[in-house]
Amino acid sequence: MNFLSRLAIPESTEHLALLKYLLVVVTIMFVTYSSIALIASTFSAVLNVLGKREGTRKEGDTGRAAHFLRFARDLADLAAPGKGVIAALAFLPLVTAVLIYAQLLKGMGLGITTYLTIAALLYFAGLFSVYYYKRSFHFDSIYSTFRRLATARSADVNSDVAADIESFERSAASTKRTAGRRGAIILWLATWVYVGTVRLSFSSGRWADSSFLTVLFSGSTFWSLLNYVVAALVITSAAVLFFFFKFEGGIAVKTEDSYRKFVKGYVLPVGIVAVALEPILLFFEIQNLPLTGVSNATFGIAGIGLFIALMILIVFYSMLRDSRANFGTFAFVGVILLVFVWAMKDEIAFNYATRVQDQHLGVAYEAMLASLNPNKAQPVMSGEDIYNARxxxxxRFDRKLVGPPYFQTLPHFVGKMDSLEDFINNPYSAVPGYPPMPNQGLKPQEVKNVANYIMGVYLAAAKKGEAKVVQ
Ligand code: HEC
Structure with missing residues (x-):
């Protein structure tokens, strides 16, 4: 996606931080909706087949079969509520995310925006198919109702019309079958690509070999995918409890008790098992996190996530114990918080992985500002200010941070201030085991100032025997 990276113009570090928050927001919207679409469409396609099979097996007892089909239809409605919802919760967030990545990862030569675009196209194709599936579900029930009426009053119905109704019904039923299955399969592919790409975006250790194949077939993609699917089961269970039973009166409220019992009996055990698996998967997920992405904040956030998962477990369990209990709203708010926590965890890891890149972009921004206004003399900063700011x-002098400790590197430059200034002016790969240092874009006088400052601090410390590196 070269043209995307050409679209991106240099932005200040503050803007980049803002973009990252925007990325969290669109991720929350997208992950919540897309995981519901994935699980609801999959279960719907399977229940549709089961319902048909059950119906033909036991001709007389159609209650269970009817429940299967009814649930399949309601799940299809949940997966593809309407074009507006799909546009707002899938299309917009994905396009936004592609543009944000294009901006944040400009010039890194990673395929992330391309892979994300592939995922987006797959999502759109899958959701399109699921939307058709849902439509044909409704047409199918309309036609079959008509057919029953037409058969009952065959004397009043023109035989051509009766034949038409039958053929429309057959074609709706076949669209239903194929579109549902196709939509669900494409959504699985889309999820695979999406999860692998997001994972790659913060696995800086894998950036050297970031081909599409390694994105699809790596151990960490596998774990992320497993985690995503389990979380999607939790999210969808809560969404069913909320939208079927609470939201605007719920869609299942108007129906018989037996259907409501059926739905709860189906959804709650799935939700409980999935949410109970979360801690185990989270453990592996953290073990598998690229080392560069693990920080105390990641662990803190993961802890909060576990707490919320426990709350959701309690809510599900009490609904299972007491069939009249209806905590759908709690459960749904809980999963949105959970998605928020998960998005934050990824954002922290991403932030950490791209810290050097952010510096590069900040420098590019300042270079652009300077080129816009070449005549304006900007004040020269003192060495100490530059050190603190840049x-x-x-x-640090005594500790390894992103770069090597000055107490380790500056001894090589004693009496060679020219080489030190050259390095700061134009950094090259020097110290093994470190990433390259970004050019800081300083003015010649500023390079001199900061070189003198850090060398002065080092020499003073060396004199007192304090120029030691601590671990
Ligand atoms: C984005 C992080 C980052 C910033 C900001 C940064 N450096 Fe570095 N610096 C590094 C890294 C990484 C290395 C190791 C580079 C290498 O060896 O390839 C390094 C190496 C160095 C070295 C050792 C070079 C050698 O040959 O031993 C000096 C001296 C140095 N930096 C000075 C500075 C000064 C002065 C500034 C501020 C004007 C600065 N750095 C800002 C990351 C940074």
């Missing part, structure tokens, strides 16, 4: 993000 270098201390990555360097």
């Amino acid at each position: 270098c201390s993000a990555c360097h």
